[in-house]
Every structure is written in structure tokens, then in C-alpha cells.
Amino acid sequence: MAKTKEQKREFLNSLKDKLEKAKSIIFVGFNGLTVNEVEEIRKKCRENNLEYLVAKKTLLKKALKDMGIEPQAEMLSNEIAVVLSYEDEVMGAKIIGEFAKNNEALILKGGVLESKVIDLNMVKTLISIPSKQELYAKLVGTVKAPVNGFVNVLSGNLRGLVQVLNSIKDKK
DSSP, X not given: OHHHHHHXXXXXXXXXXXXXXXXXXXXXXXXXXXXXXXXXXXXXXXXXXXXXXXXXXXXXXXXXXXXXXXXXXXXXOSSEEEEEESSOTTHHHHHHHHHHHHOTTOEEEEEEETTEEEOHHHHHHHHHSOOHHHHHHHHHHHHHHHHHHHHHHHHHXXXXXXXXXXXXXXXX
């Protein structure tokens, strides 16, 4: 008996560490998912530096409470899993949102962002926000556009000068 309490304590400490490291946490209901579907979610999560974790609700509630986070009861009802996003706050919501579009058994319930509980509508808003990589690409494109325009203007003047010099050369 003492061994199981010790195991629970170790798991709780490990869970707290993971929850504290996560930049965002998404709560999902997974009742009705097949083993293959869960494995597909886990694989997509690993590819994007996310973690899909199933924990006992009592331990999850305790870990969240110890962090000062108390989600609404419906967020932690039925079978619940959490998706932990360690690098990009938006990526967990995006990956799970994409999977939920094609699979009705996966239900978005809410989450935690910057140590604040967010509801389902906010999770849906996170899904629509571009990821950090997409934002970086847009920023680079925006910064690059004026530079490209300036280079084209300068090269146009040089082309004109070369054409004038060639025409003078041809006349002589």
C-alpha cells in the first residue's frame, strides 16, 4: 500500500513539473477514441514538441490546484487528457483542433494559458492564430519586401546607365 502512495506522489510531482514547464495546456475529452487514433495524436504531438498526457482527474486537479489554477468542473469531466505545449503557446491548440475537425470523439474542453484558465471559445481563438514559425515567416517577408524593392530600383538605374554607355560605344 505504501508503494502505491509513493508512486502517486512521484507521479504527482512529475505531473506538476510538466504542467509548470508548459506554456499552454489544452484539456481534451477522448472518450470513444481508438488506440490507433490516440497513437496518431501522440505522434503528431511528439513531432511538434508537445506532450499528450492522460492522468487521473484527482491527481490532475491536485497538481493544478497546487499551481493556483482551478479550472471549471466541466473542463475536467469524463475521460480527460491534457496536451502540454512547451515551446509555442498556440501549437497544442492547433494540432488538437486539426485532429478534432476530422474526429468527433475528440472534444476540446478548455485550457490554461499563462497560468490563467481559458474557456473553449478562447481555445478556438488560439487555433486560428498563426504559429510562431508562420509569424516569423510573415515578418521576414515584410522586412524583405522594401529591401527587394530598393535593390530593384538601384539595379534599374544601373541597367539604364549600362544601356546608355553601350549606345555611346556603338555610335563611336
